[in-house]
Amino acid sequence: xKDEIIICRCEDITWGEIRQxxxxxxxxxxxxxxxxxxxxxxxxxxxxxxxxxxxxxxxCHKKIEEVAVPTFRPPAKxxxxxxLAGDDDD
Amino acid sequence: xxxxxxxxxxxxxxxxGCSIAYNLAKLGAKNIILLExxxxxxxxxxxxxxxxxxxxxxxxxxxxxxxxxKIFENLSQELDYDIELNQGGYLMLAxxxxxxxxxxxxxALEQSLGIDARFITxxxxxEIVPPLNTEGVLAATFCPSDGHANPFNTNFAYAEAAQRLGxxxxxxxxxxxxxxxNNRIVSVSTDRGEMLTPIVINAAGGYSGEIGKMAGVExxxxxxxxxxxxxxxxxxxxxxxxxxxxxxFYCQQTPHGSIIMGFGGPDEPKGxxxxxxxxxxxxxxxxxxxxxxxxxxxxMVRQWSGLYNMSPDSQPILGEHPQVNGFYLAVGYSGHGFMxxxxxxxxxxxxxxxGQTSIPIDKLDIGRFERGELIIEPSVV
Numbered sequence: 001x002k003d004e005i006i007i008c009r010c011e012d013i014t015w016g017e018i019r020q021x022x023x024x025x026x027x028x029x030x031x032x033x034x035x036x037x038x039x040x041x042x043x044x045x046x047x048x049x050x051x052x053x054x055x056x057x058x059x060c061h062k063k064i065e066e067v068a069v070p071t072f073r074p075p076a077k078x079x080x081x082x083x084l085a086g087d088d089d090d
Numbered sequence: 091x092x093x094x095x096x097x098x099x100x101x102x103x104x105x106x107g108c109s110i111a112y113n114l115a116k117l118g119a120k121n122i123i124l125l126e127x128x129x130x131x132x133x134x135x136x137x138x139x140x141x142x143x144x145x146x147x148x149x150x151x152x153x154x155x156x157x158x159x160k161i162f163e164n165l166s167q168e169l170d171y172d173i174e175l176n177q178g179g180y181l182m183l184a185x186x187x188x189x190x191x192x193x194x195x196x197x198a199l200e201q202s203l204g205i206d207a208r209f210i211t212x213x214x215x216x217e218i219v220p221p222l223n224t225e226g227v228l229a230a231t232f233c234p235s236d237g238h239a240n241p242f243n244t245n246f247a248y249a250e251a252a253q254r255l256g257x258x259x260x261x262x263x264x265x266x267x268x269x270x271x272n273n274r275i276v277s278v279s280t281d282r283g284e285m286l287t288p289i290v291i292n293a294a295g296g297y298s299g300e301i302g303k304m305a306g307v308e309x310x311x312x313x314x315x316x317x318x319x320x321x322x323x324x325x326x327x328x329x330x331x332x333x334x335x336x337x338x339f340y341c342q343q344t345p346h347g348s349i350i351m352g353f354g355g356p357d358e359p360k361g362x363x364x365x366x367x368x369x370x371x372x373x374x375x376x377x378x379x380x381x382x383x384x385x386x387x388x389x390m391v392r393q394w395s396g397l398y399n400m401s402p403d404s405q406p407i408l409g410e411h412p413q414v415n416g417f418y419l420a421v422g423y424s425g426h427g428f429m430x431x432x433x434x435x436x437x438x439x440x441x442x443x444x445g446q447t448s449i450p451i452d453k454l455d456i457g458r459f460e461r462g463e464l465i466i467e468p469s470v471v
């Protein structure tokens with residue numbers, strides 16, 4: 001994969017940036033997310049997490065199911081604060 | 091099981107543990123091992139809002155925070171890692187007369203200690219934060235050199251600098267047992283082996299009480315969940331951290347553009363629950379859209395929580411435990427661990443290696459609770 005390929009579209013993070021972090025020894029998705037911001041944007045990683053997990057697996061010579069996935073954090077989709085504030089029902 | 095030997099073992103890979111590791115190594119200590127049960131910044135540091143303020147109500151806290159800011163100002167250079175320090179100031183809003191009086195006292199104290207805080211009118215607050223709804227605001231204080239930094243970067247910056255100085259960091263290594271003999275630390279056992287060591291530093295944040303029990307002592311701390319949320323990145327709306335004790339909120343736009351906000355509730359569970367609730371998201375949205383109505387149009391993208399490690403007086407507990415030689419505490423930060431880490435880590439390293447500190451922290455010892463010498467800081471959550 002070419003270094004300039006964008007992996008996280010929301011935060012504009014390239015494969016090159018993620019590769020460098022992997023080579024530094026950070027091989028969990030949580031660490032990669034915290035260092036690069038990949039997966040912290042509007043879509044919360046629904047596009048890039050799978051790609052990064054696959055690349056971690058390749059890098060560490062593991063199966064993809066052996067790579068730890070990060071905690072899912074609500075909400076599933078962005079919600080306007082005005083909408084949240086106005087919601088008085090359960 | 092392999093037995094290793096270390097001169098110093100640090101428990102906890104948050105900003106507290108990593109900064110102590112760095113400062114010990116910088117002062118010449120060798121053979122330091124840091125143990126982290128998960129990954130670096132996976133606990134409170136990576137979950138905090140990373141605000142840094144000097145506006146406190148006791149002389150000691152003002153001095154510690156002032157010195158911490160001085161270190162933060164050169165930290166990217168010192169550690170060769172951009173910590174994204176953003177000194178946009180803290181705007182503290184008073185909604186009650188009592189708070190107005192307290193803020194006046196605080197500002198007088200802060201100014202006497204060379205901190206650039208000032209007491210300002212509602213109109214001035216509006217000039218500093220144009221989208222602010224000033225309804226109910228009686229007065230404010232503003233300290234332009236306060237601010238915030240990226241907590242992940244700061245944590246990794248300290249860790250990598252410590253490793254360059256020879257510190258060994260072991261992730262995914264959980265401490266199971268701490269052995270003592272004749273009231274002295276002897277060794278630390280983990281799920282990956284045992285380490286003989288004369289010194290253990292408890293920097294375990296939300297789990298510091300549990301680590302204390304392993305060493306056979308009761309540390310009067312408990313952990314409590316604090317929730318937080320973040321929005322999508324938007325154009326710059328305001329520079330300072332907005333904070334109010336009476337309004338019970340804090341809110342800041344990061345340089346990245348996203349807006350981070352939180353509040354603490356007395357009903358939040360004590361213990362180690364780090365789940366999130368929709369009630370928090372709703373109340374947070376209600377609070378902040380009232381203070382900054384423009385935020386109604388901004389979307390929340392994520393919410394999470396972390397643990398405050400609370401002490402009886404909401405001040406950290408620092409220093410060697412009087413009953414266990416070699417067992418050092420850097421715990422009970424009560425929500426101020428990030429902002430104090432740069433200065434406290436330097437002082438802890440001095441204490442451990444030289445037996446004295448360049449700024450007194452002896453009042454923050456664990457013995458203060460037995461002596462009844464609690465520190466009364468009016469300006470904490």
